[in-house]
Amino acid sequence: MNTFGYAAYGPDSPLAPYTFERRELRPDDVALEILYCGVCHSDLHTARNDWGWSYYPIVPGHEIVGRVIEVGSEVTRYRAGDHVAVGCMVDSCQECDQCQKGEEQLCREGNVQTYGGHDRITGEPTQGGYSKHIVVREAFCLRMPEGLDLSKAAPLLCAGITTYSPLRTWGVGPGSRVGVIGLGGLGHMAVKLAVGLGADVTVLSRSSNKEADALALGADRLLLSSDPEAMGKAASGFDLIIDTVPVKHGLDPYLPLLDVDGTLVIVGQVGPMDEASTVPLLLGRRRVAGSPIGGIRETQELLDFCAKKNILPDCEMIRMDQINEAFERMEKADVRYRFVIDMASLSPEEA
Structure with a gap:
């Protein structure tokens, strides 16, 4: 052809x-x-x-x-x-x-x-x-x-399946506390899908300018990652954090935000990351994971879910x-x- x-x-x-x-x-x-x-x-x-x-x-x-x-x-x-x-x-x-x-x-x-x-x-x-x-x-x-x-x-x-797959893998549903780092193509889908699954959703951003967008997408709040006091108060507050940032960056500010057995999933950056301290991982039995796209069956599930919930990018x-x-x-x-x-x-x- x-x-x-x-x-x-x-x-x-x-x-x-x-x-x-x-x-x-x-x-x-x-x-x-x-x-x-x-x-x-x-x-x-x-x-x-x-x-x-x-x-x-x-x-x-x-x-x-x-x-x-x-x-x-x-x-x-x-x-x-x-x-x-x-x-x-x-x-x-x-x-x-x-x-x-x-x-x-x-x-x-x-x-x-x-x-x-x-x-x-x-x-x-x-x-x-x-x-x-x-x-x-x-x-x-x-x-x-x-x-x-x-x-x-x-x-x-x-963008949809890349964020839906970790939400499903880590069992997100009503009562889950989900953080989303970054509010671009991947991040905005992570917010919409986590909200659709019934989670309490927080967008983490270095800029307060993203607050209106985060709330419009359905997030419950924005956490200013450049504010040490706000980050300290949010410690141990998340079951899952989805990291959508597509460039090299550090994880140390985010790891203490995970609760015991919480997981930070990298879906954005492909390649080297900044060196991270193991202290919050060891003390909180926290995890850092990576996730690619999902399989064909899960992708079909995503399309059907989005049609049912009227979720679109x-x-x-x-x-x-x-x-x-x-x-x-x-x-x-x-x-x-x-x-x-x-x-x-x-x-x-x-x-």
Whole structure:
């Protein structure tokens, strides 16, 4: 299948139109026309090769909502015209203990990333959702529930599941005390989802300017992390803290906020962190953990939950040709809270 999109051609070049081929459908494949694609901070990191494993040209995008246009001969769950979604993975071994448990994100063989990965069979590099079409294994295609706004749902496929998964893993529900560090794309979803699960939610921020936003998103309060007195009074006050900060930072100010057996989960920063003291960990039997995205079953659960609770990310819609401007604004945190590309704005003439 010939298709077109926008790709990074090198770490220092802007994204530009790109024509390429998607694979022919295998028996268990689904082909879809992409309607909307979210813009994730990971897209920017990959385009710039910040993590050191990018190849070029590379088409970013792993928050995908689309319409099925063709299915393979063995596909039973979907048919042409269905609205579906694709997240950060398009394949895995499907045989290891983690895949069998529905946690393909932890596949022992390594899952196949929507972009920045390599096809399980051919070894060809995968390309993402800043494009008109995508082909994906049926098992990694998600059903869009009735009533969920397609134009706003795309960020649920990464920002949503990245924050929902730790909330579920650590059993958040009514009575849980949850802190959220950072109020960007991930943080605002963590707040909405924790509130939806019935938790008491506090946003931790260095700036009091975020208080109105935090309360508007449903948080119960804002805790000013730059205020030593307020932080001291909040000691041992949280069962779970979700750390969404996407850059290197220290954990020492936050660890004393955890109650006994409390957990701070890192979901934002990929790479080195500042050195942390073990004293609050040892004295409070506290934990620091990391969490990637969730599996396919959990992601479907998230979509259904959001449809039931009417939880959607706050989005700003852009055209495909505005992506480089969006990247620049994202670096300055100048977005509330997630960009979504309307793929109807992508024309073959550009490519």
